[in-house]
Amino acid sequence: MADHELGAGASAAAGSAVFVGRRRELAELHAEIDRPGLAALRGSAPAAARVLLIAGRPGSGRTTLALRLAAELAARYPDGLLFARLTGADGTPLPAARIARDLLRSWRLPPRPAPVPGLPAQAAGAPAEASRPVAAVPPARAVPAPTTTSVSAPSGPAPSSGAGDASAGLSASSGAAPRGAAASARARTAPADPSTSTGAPTARADRSASPSAEHAAPSRVSGVSMPAGAAASSGRPGASPGAAPAVPPGRPGGPTGTASAGAPGVGGASVSSGAPARAPFAGGGDVVGDPVGVLRAAVEGRRVLVVLDDVAEGGQVAEVLPGGPQALVVATSRGPLAGVADVRPCALGGLDAGAAVELITEVAGATRVTCDPAAAEALARQCEGNPTALRLLAGWMAARPGRTVGDALAEVSRVAEAETDVSPVARAFRVVYAALPGPAARLARLLAIAPDATVDDQFASALAGCAPAAAGRMLDELLTHGVVRPGPDGTRLVLGSLQPLLAAELAARERPADVTVARARMLERAVRLLRSCRGYAEPLGSPARKAAAELPKEVRFPSAEAADRWLRERFPVLLAAARIAVADGELDTLARRLAVALLRALEAHRQAADRVPELYELHGLLLTVAKRHAEPRQQAAALLELADLDARRGRSAEALRGYRAALDAARAGNDPLAQGRALEALGDGYRELGDAERAADWYGRALTLRLGRGDLAAQVRLHGRLGALATSAGRTAVALREWRSAAAVARRAGDPSGVARALAATAVVQERSGQPEEALRTGQEALHWARQAGDTRTEGTILLRMADVLDRLGDPAGARIQREAAGRLLQPHGAPPA
The missing domain is CATH 1.25.40.10 (Tetratricopeptide repeat domain)
Known part of the structure; x- marks a missing residue:
């Protein structure tokens, strides 16, 4: 799950989850920060940032604990908070360049505290660096905002356990959505050239865990917006300095839209209700050059706190590790980080008995635990204190008011006797999954193919083949049981620790053809939404706008602004869908349509300039499909677009290689239009390099081709470029001939x-x-x-x-x-x- 950020947007759970347990682990991590490292013991200065490792299995609450620690340390690192997940939803380690871009885009300064009457800002707990004015710049890319792991019981929203790691979601910025979608809602122009002077020129309210309860509005704790599952951690309220217990929505003092003005924050600072300022780095949208190098230079000498979630191997950390001792890195992983020096590990086991019982109490209700405290303790032992397993079983009880803690214990014990070699999470999942109604169980296993582990009513209805309203009800049921987490604007995020279990159920119970059909329905729905989104960027009365108005109401947007917001927020999920479709190879036509629709929507909404790395990827996906089907014309088109991107970024050598490859493909496909464009672009490239002779040669070839096709506008343009070259070279006769030819044409x-x-x-x-x-x-x-x-x-x-x-x-x-x-x-x- 590629896109997370701290401090931007709001967490759907930060104000509603109770942090239970983990007091010892937090104390150890705090102590390790100031403890001398190996370099200091040798008498030398540290060469890199201190790395704290939280090691534990998926579902142990490692991400939650990391972000809890980050919230408590925010005041000590006033230069900003950065977050990135280092493993994709499918478990594939992400490349360093993508991780660096995600970190740069997530960089946010902690919010300034609310002023305390009679005290200056510093006295109120705000560090001087954090209080300096920084313009709030809209992010170049809408990064999915963190959300809670908690799922409410029927009596009201319940806090989470810290069960599981963060899952990527959609951006939490508010906005209207396509009706029923639970979502919020130009063609390339060549730069001006002297030589061309003669050329022709309504969102449904967030659902609660139960259909009768209202989902909490976003809020922020300690200025740190957390990914899904991060708000619920594993230490008691007040267990660590500066940590503020959160109040569930719907209870006295609970948030209803933004964080309370006086909510305590890190270091005594109040929680800010506005979006935190962006860090003083403007390169997150289009990082020119090596993103890793840009990241290292940007954080050099700064007191930043970097959270690296779900590290697959130590090399991933080593590649993006900030230099110098000023920064702090908090990493989460399954085990040790080989290749990273002086890592301070903290092994994460299960919750202690008291914290586990408290978690069950918060989710399932106090009455059942009070009636049978011994069964609650036995259930905690049966689950080995695993937060995710406890959360699932507590959700099972919350969805069944007539069942007791003893019933839950009996169910999970029966599974444990039948399957002795499975983990506590798997045992709890078996209990919950077996109790789901058939349609909800089928949707649950189909969520294994949801892009970026994120789903909303629209995608869920496409996967299940039902109406969006019915899909929404099933998602609510899965939310109550703890199979998914609540995301912003009604989205739902699949628990990372449940992904393998859902995938196994999908493989065992669904035919491959049925899975392909479900994926095709989902991709087709995404294409229709993108076409609608693109139409709303066109003027009123235009054909595209009229076509968008004729689409079904479920895929229409209330306004152009809502469509623009939807595209920014959903872009990571849509890109993930395109990646999966191309990698699958069975739905290449749909994959191509999705990539093209996404590119056109970005151009229509003027968002392409902020997403240059993603444009490379999208055109690369189109090139992959074209090569797979041996389509030289499509290859030429993709190669031309990739070369254009290189040219715009000043990568002249790469652009020239791309244009030559595009020319070869266009000739193989007998595509004169692409040939002409490639020839002309080669001339432009050599002219930029100052090689007038080669530029004139390529322009001449392009002109010959255009003369044969009778393309007058292109002939005017090329005569002009040849004339400009001759003028610059002082070749008067040639220049006069070319300019007069341009005038005649x-x-x-x-x-x-x-x-x-x-x-x-x-x-x-x-x-x-x-x-x-x-x-x-x-x-x-x-x-x-x-x-x-x-x-x-x-x-x-x-x-x-x-x-x-x-x-x-x-x-x-x-x-x-x-x-x-x-x-x-x-x-x-x-x-x-x-």
Whole structure:
């Protein structure tokens, strides 16, 4: 799950979950921070940041504990909090470049505390660095916001146990969603080029764990927004300094939208109700160069706190480890981190008996535990204190008011006797899964193929093949049982520790063909939503907008703003869906449609500039599909787009290689349009490198191709570029020939503005070659064509050039008249008076 962030958006559970147990572990971790490392014992300065490791199996609450620690340490690291998950939803380790980008994008400064009457900001608990003004910049990429692990019992929302690790979700920013979706809601233009001067130019309210209870609105604890499952941890309220017990929504003092103004935070700071300021790094959206190098340079010398969740191997940490002792890294993993020096480990086992019983009490209700405390303690022992197992069984009881703790103990004991070699989480899951109704159980196992382990009513209805309302009810049931976690805006996040179990059930109970059909329905739904989203970015009355209005109401958006928000928030999930579809290889047509729809929606909503690395990936996915099916035309299109991205980022050598590969593919597919574009782009690339001879050669080849196809606009453009090259090289005869050819072709094409610009360029060449009278006559002709076209900007520019020629000819009065006329024409375009 690729995208998390701390401090941006709000956690759906941070204000409603109770932190139970883990007091000893927290104390150990706090003590390790200031304990001298191996380098200090040797008398040398530390070369890298201190690394604290929280080691435990998935479902042990390791992510929750890491983020609890981060919340308590926020005041000590005022330069910002960073979070990234190092393993994908399918268990695949993520590459270092992607991890670095995620860290940069998640970088947020802790929020400033609310002022205390009579005290300055520092006295109120805010560090000086955190109180400095930092402009709040909209994130380049909507990162999925953290959510709770807790699921409410029918009597009201219940706190979580810290059961399990964070799951990626959708962004928590609010906004309207496509109706029934429980979601909130240009073509590339080449840069201006002198040589082309002649060219033709309603969201449903968040559901609670039970259908009768209202889901808590987001809130923030200690300025740290946590991923799913992070809010519930494993220490008692007040167990550690600065940690504030949260109040469940619906109870006195509970949050109903934003954090309470006076809620205590880390270091005595109040919880801020506004979004925290973005850290002083603007490269998160489009990191030019090596993202790992950019990350290291950005955090150098800063007191930042970095949380690396679900580390697969030590090399992942070593690659992004900040240099210098100022930063602190908190990592979670299954075991030791080989290759990382001086790691301070904290092994995470089960909850102690008291904390485990408290967790059961909070989720299942106090009455049942009070009636049979011995059974509650026995249940805790049977689950080995595992928070996820306890949470599942407590949810099983919460969904069945007539069942007792003894009943839950009997059920899990029966499973334990039948399957002695399975984990406590697996045993608890067996109990819960067996009790689910058939449709809900089928949806649960189909959640194993949900992209980024995230689902909403729309995706759930597509997977299950039912109406969104019915899918929403089933998701509520799974939420009550603890199979999924609540996410922002009605989304649901699959518990990471349950993913393998759900996948095993899917393989055992569903035919492969049925799984493929379910995935196809989900991809088709995503394509329709993206088409609707794109339509809302177009003007009213446009064909795309009309087409969006004709779509079913479930996939329509209430406004263009809602569609834009939805795209920003859902982008990570949609990208994950495209990745999975291409990797699967069975639904290549749908995968291609999804990638194209996503690219077009990004362009329509002007979000492409913030997602350059993802654009590379999307076009790479399209290239993979094209190669798989031996489609040279599609390969050429994808290669051209990839080369364009390289060219825009200044990677000229890579761009030239890409254009050559695209040219070969276009020739193999007999695609003259792609050939022409590649040839012209090669000319542009060599011109950028200052190789005018090669640029002219490629432009000449492109011109020959365009002449054969009768493409007048392209001919004008290419004649102009050849003319500009010749002008720069001082080859007057060639330059005059090319510019006059450009003017002639523009005249045939019916483009008076193009004629005017070509003639104006011709006049410039004539003036530079010592022919001012000829330049003046050519300028007058260009002026005639500009006036015919009504192109006041070109007309004003020509008048200024003519004024220079008149000055050279010794006519200052005439030059002054021309400049005054040019000033009147150019002032509406923002130019100063002549």
